Amino acid sequence: MKILVIGATGYIGSRAAAALAAAGHDVSALRRAGGRPLAGGYREVAGDLLDPPSLTALAAGYDLVVHAAAPLGEADLPGARALVDSGSPLLYTTGAAVLGGGQSDEDSPTDPHPLAADRPEIERRVVAAGGRVIRPGMVYGTPDAPIPALLASRGHAFHIGPPGVRWPVVHVDDLADLYLAVTERAPSGTIWHGVSETARLDEVASAICGGAAVPWPVEEAAKELGLLADLFTRDQDVSSEKTRRLLGWSPRHTSVLAAVTRS
Numbered sequence: 001m002k003i004l005v006i007g008a009t010g011y012i013g014s015r016a017a018a019a020l021a022a023a024g025h026d027v028s029a030l031r032r033a034g035g036r037p038l039a040g041g042y043r044e045v046a047g048d049l050l051d052p053p054s055l056t057a058l059a060a061g062y063d064l065v066v067h068a069a070a071p072l073g074e075a076d077l078p079g080a081r082a083l084v085d086s087g088s089p090l091l092y093t094t095g096a097a098v099l100g101g102g103q104s105d106e107d108s109p110t111d112p113h114p115l116a117a118d119r120p121e122i123e124r125r126v127v128a129a130g131g132r133v134i135r136p137g138m139v140y141g142t143p144d145a146p147i148p149a150l151l152a153s154r155g156h157a158f159h160i161g162p163p164g165v166r167w168p169v170v171h172v173d174d175l176a177d178l179y180l181a182v183t184e185r186a187p188s189g190t191i192w193h194g195v196s197e198t199a200r201l202d203e204v205a206s207a208i209c210g211g212a213a214v215p216w217p218v219e220e221a222a223k224e225l226g227l228l229a230d231l232f233t234r235d236q237d238v239s240s241e242k243t244r245r246l247l248g249w250s251p252r253h254t255s256v257l258a259a260v261t262r263s
């Protein structure tokens with residue numbers, strides 16, 4: 001397939017693009033002015049998600065456009081609209097933050113955290129246009145993974161809100177396999193969960209940093225992390241049973257604690 005990847009320099013998108021290319025797909029990648037250089041030898045397409053009018057034309061004519069890019073926030077929805085208007089089938093990345101607290105699965109109603117307020121509307125538009133959506137949990141795999149790096153950034157383990165808050169998680173290589181599975185096997189107009197297990201954030205932080213996690217009051221954390229601080233207080237148990245069953249996706253990495261524990 002002729003595929004354009006947006007976010008191919010990012011943590012998720014770089015692995016997804018590599019998995020698609022390794023499977024024989026013809027991968028092009030968007031690069032914004034001043035953005036990081038692309039690895040992988042992909043055909044380079046100049047563009048910027050902050051310039052939606054240009055996106056419609058540059059994303060036209062592909063068998064698939066994979067979106068695995070920031071930014072969240074007010075630029076997200078106009079960019080998604082422009083990509084839908086391109087007429088190319090879309091594979092869009094949102095995240096578990098579109099779901100509420102407690103138990104949920106691929107068919108649960110959305111209840112987005114304010115950080116992801118626009119994303120249910122994006123999902124509806126992508127699905128209505130016949131596209132597909134992947135909702136990853138917290139991605140880990142290497143020390144530079146964005147959330148694990150944040151958990152390590154204070155030099156000691158911390159938790160925001162009560163101890164024991166759980167998040168869905170996934171290893172970046174398993175997530176890349178899911179992008180390939182969705183690309184090759186998922187019907188149009190569908191939503192998939194990139195989640196291999198549910199993990200306690202305080203235990204992940206302790207495994208990364210060593211030592212017990214100490215509380216970081218949400219009001220103080222918000223001064224540094226903004227809305228993300230409150231997301232750290234949202235306890236989620238997100239199933240990917242349907243994704244595994246229907247796509248035959250079988251994550252190989254099943255213990256985030258083992259993966260991030262300092263040796």
Ligand SMILES: NC(=O)c1ccc[n+]([C@@H]2O[C@H](COP(=O)([O-])OP(=O)(O)OC[C@H]3O[C@@H](n4cnc5c(N)ncnc54)[C@H](OP(=O)(O)O)[C@@H]3O)[C@@H](O)[C@H]2O)c1
Pocket residue numbers: 006007008009010011012013030031032034035036047048049050068069070071072093094095096135136137138139140146147
């Ligand atoms: N990481 C996680 O744990 C996680 C979990 C759930 C959902 N997600 C979602 O997955 C997506 C990717 O996350 P990530 O962690 O891989 O992010 P990341 O490592 O920060 O990568 C972001 C990518 O977006 C690109 N980008 C940023 N602004 C852009 C713009 N204006 N125009 C074009 N490209 C732009 C970046 O390109 P440059 O190289 O030019 O900066 C980079 O390729 C995000 O939507 C995020 O919300 C992530």
